[in-house]
Amino acid sequence: xxxxxxxxxxxxxxxxxxxxxxxxxxxxxxxxxxxxxxxxxxxxxxxxxxxxxxxxxxxxxxxxxxxxxxxxxxxxxxxxxxxxxxxxxxxxxxxxxxxxxxxxxxxxxxxxxxxxxxxxxxxxxxxxxxxxxxxxxxxxxxxxxxxxxxxxxxxxxxxxxxxxxxxxxxxxxxxxxxxxxxxxxxxxxxxxxxxxxxxxxxxxxxxxxxxxxxxxxxxxxxxxxxxxxxxxxxxxxxxxxxxxxxxxxxxxxxxxxxxxxxxxxxxxxxxxxxxxxxxxxxxxxxxxxxxxxxxxxxxxxxxxx
Amino acid sequence: xxxxxxxxxxxxxxxxxxxxxxxxxxxxxxxxxxxxxxxxxxxxxxxxxxxxxxxxxxxxxxxxxxxxxxxxxxxxxxxxxxxxxxxxxxxxxxxxxxxxxxxxxxxxxxxxxxxxxxxxxxxxxxxxxxxxxxxxxxxxxxxxxxxxxxxxxxxxxxxxxxxxxxxxxxxxxxxxxxxxxxxxxxxxxxxxxxxxxxxxxxxxxxxxxxxxxxxxxxxxxxxxxxxxxxxxxxxxxxxxxxxxxxxxxxxxxxxxxxxxxxxxxxxxxxxxxxxxxxxxxxxxxxxxxxxxxxxxxxxxxxxxxxxx
Numbered sequence: 001x002x003x004x005x006x007x008x009x010x011x012x013x014x015x016x017x018x019x020x021x022x023x024x025x026x027x028x029x030x031x032x033x034x035x036x037x038x039x040x041x042x043x044x045x046x047x048x049x050x051x052x053x054x055x056x057x058x059x060x061x062x063x064x065x066x067x068x069x070x071x072x073x074x075x076x077x078x079x080x081x082x083x084x085x086x087x088x089x090x091x092x093x094x095x096x097x098x099x100x101x102x103x104x105x106x107x108x109x110x111x112x113x114x115x116x117x118x119x120x121x122x123x124x125x126x127x128x129x130x131x132x133x134x135x136x137x138x139x140x141x142x143x144x145x146x147x148x149x150x151x152x153x154x155x156x157x158x159x160x161x162x163x164x165x166x167x168x169x170x171x172x173x174x175x176x177x178x179x180x181x182x183x184x185x186x187x188x189x190x191x192x193x194x195x196x197x198x199x200x201x202x203x204x205x206x207x208x209x210x211x212x213x214x215x216x217x218x219x220x221x222x223x224x225x226x227x228x229x230x231x232x233x234x235x236x237x238x239x240x241x242x243x244x245x246x247x248x249x250x251x252x253x254x255x256x257x258x259x260x261x262x263x264x265x266x267x268x269x270x271x272x273x274x275x276x277x278x279x280x281x282x283x284x285x286x287x288x289x290x291x292x293x294x295x296x297x298x299x300x301x302x303x304x305x
Numbered sequence: 306x307x308x309x310x311x312x313x314x315x316x317x318x319x320x321x322x323x324x325x326x327x328x329x330x331x332x333x334x335x336x337x338x339x340x341x342x343x344x345x346x347x348x349x350x351x352x353x354x355x356x357x358x359x360x361x362x363x364x365x366x367x368x369x370x371x372x373x374x375x376x377x378x379x380x381x382x383x384x385x386x387x388x389x390x391x392x393x394x395x396x397x398x399x400x401x402x403x404x405x406x407x408x409x410x411x412x413x414x415x416x417x418x419x420x421x422x423x424x425x426x427x428x429x430x431x432x433x434x435x436x437x438x439x440x441x442x443x444x445x446x447x448x449x450x451x452x453x454x455x456x457x458x459x460x461x462x463x464x465x466x467x468x469x470x471x472x473x474x475x476x477x478x479x480x481x482x483x484x485x486x487x488x489x490x491x492x493x494x495x496x497x498x499x500x501x502x503x504x505x506x507x508x509x510x511x512x513x514x515x516x517x518x519x520x521x522x523x524x525x526x527x528x529x530x531x532x533x534x535x536x537x538x539x540x541x542x543x544x545x546x547x548x549x550x551x552x553x554x555x556x557x558x559x560x561x562x563x564x565x566x567x568x569x570x571x572x573x574x575x576x577x578x579x580x581x582x583x584x585x586x587x588x589x590x591x592x593x594x595x596x597x598x599x600x601x602x603x604x605x606x607x608x609x610x611x612x613x
Contacts (some may be wrong), residue, residue: 005594007452008453009558022381030414030416033411033414033416033555034416036411037411037412037416037422040408041422041425041426044425044426044428044429044483045425045428046427046451047429047437047440047441047444047483048429048432050440050444050451051436051440053409054443058370062449063449065457066454066458067451076373090329115336115337117338118333118334118336119333119334119336121333122329122330122331122332122333122334123334126326126327126329126330126333127323127326127327127330128326128327128328128330128331129327130331131330132332134334134337134338135328137337137341138337138339141341141345143535143539143595144345144585144592145539145542145588145591145592146543147543147564147567147588147591148348148349148352148584148585148587148588149344149345149348149349149352150567150571150580150584151352151355151571151577151580151581151584152347152348152349152351152352152355152581153344153348154571154572155351155577156347156348156351158362171345172340175336175337175339175340175343175344176336177344178336182337201322206325206328206329207325207329207330207333208329211333219531221571228438232431235433236433236434236435238434238435238546239545239546239568242549243572249507253433253435254433254434254435255435256441257436257439258435258550261439261550265442268378268443271439271443272443275436275439275440278433278435279431279432279436282431282432282433283428283431286427286428286431290424294427295492296493297487297490298490298491298493298494305469
């Protein structure tokens, strides 16, 4: 009797709280939510789908409405055409831009990972008197609007002859100048157990050895997160290259795509083929490394707690 | 006797280790400190100096006192750019946060295939900003763009979007709403950290869905809301790339945002001093609003397990 009452109460509780269980109301609610998410999801997907579809259309088929979502005919040649339409010193410009982008993004990412490992380790686990002040600086640069350093850093690079080289886009990363990555690294290293380090230290291992032989091997996830964010950040960056790079043969994909849009803006399939080429790598990286991606973004948000 | 010698020895060893640790700590953090000096402190000082100079990069800088500041205060374009930027920020950020929160709430329901939905809403934000600017330029195109085509199907007459000074800014906000994936994910992380037991307890006490949302969910995720708000406002105040590519400030300066005007002054008109003056003004505006938000946060942000 008492047991029945209890189970009834539980059943009731379930229905009120409405979490698990498969009450009809719940199922209807889920079905409605599915419909809403599908409609909104399709709306969100339209721009990307449209880019790909348009990049495969014949020029005279682009402006027909209602939109044909399956191009007829499928014009793959827009891609080779896009490569041939713009050439720099005899080479397809987009390939050159891609190469430049890759050099910058890889060099800067390498710098980010190495520098944040040292800085993050120092801020998280080594004890030195001024440490908390330096960490406060790190937090401050995360919040300060970078716009105020735009003009003076340009002038500094001009003085040292770095304008129209890749250096302004790479070197700051080697000094941990994306404070957010330093922050991520520090937070991660704080969470590792202290015994690991104590044991190594008592055995006479140097900080350098502890960092590279104990800490780094355990930091795979956070290093992956930093590497992905850094790579994509440099891949996507527009304003830096715009200000620092002047000759066409040094352009990155971001600048190159704008150049193609500027010169061939009316030839939508060509512009969309170039856009697809630029969009594809980040999306591939996202699908390969979704875990680290989401983790990184969510860590950012929870940093606010 | 022997023991105390051993102790003294280990004491000495300990202090040597501590000393080494402190040296290593400073050494490892040195790149950041140097970087801070080179990429923050020195440039900030340099740009304060530039405020008082007239410098076109061709002739040597000339001291002009407060002329850049008085010029800025009287420059109608500065006023226009600030109004534009404020509109974009104070309309755009709340819209983004609201849409992101609603979507995060929906994506927090344990539906079948929820991972697919999450991916769909996140993907747009991975699109490089240049690519999304180029793509949206064609979407907004008044004659042939798909947006007007879609509206036409439900009987809405074509809108001139980026060619209409009234609609251009809302169009930018509409476009940037497409890329709210990170905000959704951050809200989602916040929602997932709300203990279910709180909701269950409130439900037993008869709280309905709205009451539970208002009195449990919102306070519990308030730190995350604050984070999205602060980061969103700092970012929106510095909007540049999309306007630079899509409208170059037009039509009739309707999308002339402050950083765009700063860029023009610095890198097209080569007015280093004037551009630095604008940069500092924007800097103070952003810092002002950031500080205000943290001050106001005491009233509405709930930090679990602390009495802040």
